[in-house]
Amino acid sequence: MRTALVIGTGLIGTSAALALAGRGVVVHLRDHDPERARTAAAIGAGTDEPPDGPVDLVIVAVPPAHVATALADAMRAGSARGYLDVASVKGGPRRELEALGLDLTSYIGTHPMSGKERSGPLAGSADLFEGRPWVLTPTRDTDTEVLNLALELVALCRAVPVVMDADAHDRAVALVSHTPQLLSSMVAARLQEADETAVRLCGQGIRDVTRIAASDPRMWVDILSANPGPVADVLSGVAADLDETVRALRALQSADESKRQGGVEGIEDVLRRGNAGRARVPGKHGAGPAAYEIVAVLISDRPGELARIFADAGRAGVNIEDVRIEHATGQQAGLVQLMVEPSAVTILTASLRERGWSIRQ
Ligand SMILES: NC(=O)c1ccc[n+]([C@@H]2O[C@H](COP(=O)([O-])OP(=O)(O)OC[C@H]3O[C@@H](n4cnc5c(N)ncnc54)[C@H](O)[C@@H]3O)[C@@H](O)[C@H]2O)c1
Numbered sequence: 001m002r003t004a005l006v007i008g009t010g011l012i013g014t015s016a017a018l019a020l021a022g023r024g025v026v027v028h029l030r031d032h033d034p035e036r037a038r039t040a041a042a043i044g045a046g047t048d049e050p051p052d053g054p055v056d057l058v059i060v061a062v063p064p065a066h067v068a069t070a071l072a073d074a075m076r077a078g079s080a081r082g083y084l085d086v087a088s089v090k091g092g093p094r095r096e097l098e099a100l101g102l103d104l105t106s107y108i109g110t111h112p113m114s115g116k117e118r119s120g121p122l123a124g125s126a127d128l129f130e131g132r133p134w135v136l137t138p139t140r141d142t143d144t145e146v147l148n149l150a151l152e153l154v155a156l157c158r159a160v161p162v163v164m165d166a167d168a169h170d171r172a173v174a175l176v177s178h179t180p181q182l183l184s185s186m187v188a189a190r191l192q193e194a195d196e197t198a199v200r201l202c203g204q205g206i207r208d209v210t211r212i213a214a215s216d217p218r219m220w221v222d223i224l225s226a227n228p229g230p231v232a233d234v235l236s237g238v239a240a241d242l243d244e245t246v247r248a249l250r251a252l253q254s255a256d257e258s259k260r261q262g263g264v265e266g267i268e269d270v271l272r273r274g275n276a277g278r279a280r281v282p283g284k285h286g287a288g289p290a291a292y293e294i295v296a297v298l299i300s301d302r303p304g305e306l307a308r309i310f311a312d313a314g315r316a317g318v319n320i321e322d323v324r325i326e327h328a329t330g331q332q333a334g335l336v337q338l339m340v341e342p343s344a345v346t347i348l349t350a351s352l353r354e355r356g357w358s359i360r361q
């Protein structure tokens with residue numbers, strides 16, 4: 001692929017454009033808000049000048065409700081050899097395109113399984129898709145050339161292609177993306193009216209669970225409107241678990257020992273099923289879940305502290321697999337959790353202690 005046109009230069013469009021531009025593709029940027037295309041161009045994602053003629057690939061990265069019209073306009077203008085979108089739902093946009101009577105041989109619906117709770121071009125980054133699944137939903141009618149262009153895009157973004165049927169994709173993301181978004185929002189909504197003294201105690205658990213509650217509600221109304229049935233199905237399973245859990249907790253308040261025992265079993269059941277589900281979540285680059293161990297290090301909130309700790313881990317010859325930072329509320333300090341292979345824990349701990357770091361067990 002030599003040229004591409006990205007339509008919609010928000011988080012996802014700009015991230016794809018940055019990855020392509022960084023690997024030598026000439027990328028043209030278009031957004032219905034020209035300021036956004038200019039911003040994306042200013043951070044190195046390409047040019048906001050229109051292309052002279054058809055490009056190799058058009059990438060439509062606009063909210064799901066606008067995907068079909070943006071694609072139809074580009075296709076009718078003969079903008080490219082191939083067209084794809086990156087929307088979080090796949091069945092609806094395809095059916096809308098079919099209803100518009102377009103020839104869909106040059107189109108493929110795709111979805112990178114990577115994102116952020118932030119929107120807009122400034123949230124974009126070239127490495128957003130690295131090692132993440134990128135779903136492709138070709139049909140029997142999809143041109144091989146277009147499938148190959150999509151595969152090239154995925155490879156240039158260093159993502160991992162996964163081929164699926166559009167409706168099967170929508171059922172899968174109802175489980176792994178759309179229901180989690182709603183549950184995160186519901187937990188975060190409890191905080192809205194909460195007492196300030198309770199909110200001050202927020203630790204890493206609630207930060208993890210509510211990160212995506214900061215996502216753009218308009219985008220999510222669009223996504224959920226295009227996938228209501230499968231999400232309602234998953235959520236009704238969650239509702240049954242919630243009912244059981246409330247019953248179990250009420251039983252724990254009872255004076256009757258056998259009822260209390262039933263309550264303990266009910267709670268343990270949901271927690272154990274949670275352990276089993278969590279153990280199935282794939283690790284980095286789609287590998288099996290990694291059993292990393294955590295080395296927790298206290299750091300002060302000064303510039304360069306993180307870089308210093310990474311450099312010291314490097315000197316110890318230890319590869320940091322993942323990292324989390326827990327800020328202490330109201331303190332000029334935080335805890336850095338370095339995730340490493342179990343065999344590296346002893347050497348990393350000793351080496352960091354030797355260099356003056358305070359390790360927390
Ligand atoms: N945010 C995520 O985590 C994520 C992950 C994977 C896929 N997606 C999908 O990617 C798409 C873009 O999401 P985003 O997070 O980048 O949103 P965003 O709000 O950051 O960007 C969307 C951009 O599209 C522009 N736009 C809207 N309508 C347009 C139109 N008709 N023509 C041209 N530009 C238009 C907006 O001005 C905006 O700049 C959505 O379809 C979303 O479902 C999002």
Ligand SMILES: O=C(O)C(=O)C[C@]1(C(=O)O)C=C[C@@H](O)C=C1
Binds near residue numbers: 087114117176178212
């Ligand atoms: O915010 C994130 O971390 C995300 O990855 C967001 C996420 C997801 O649920 O995985 C959200 C919607 C998208 O369609 C793809 C990615």
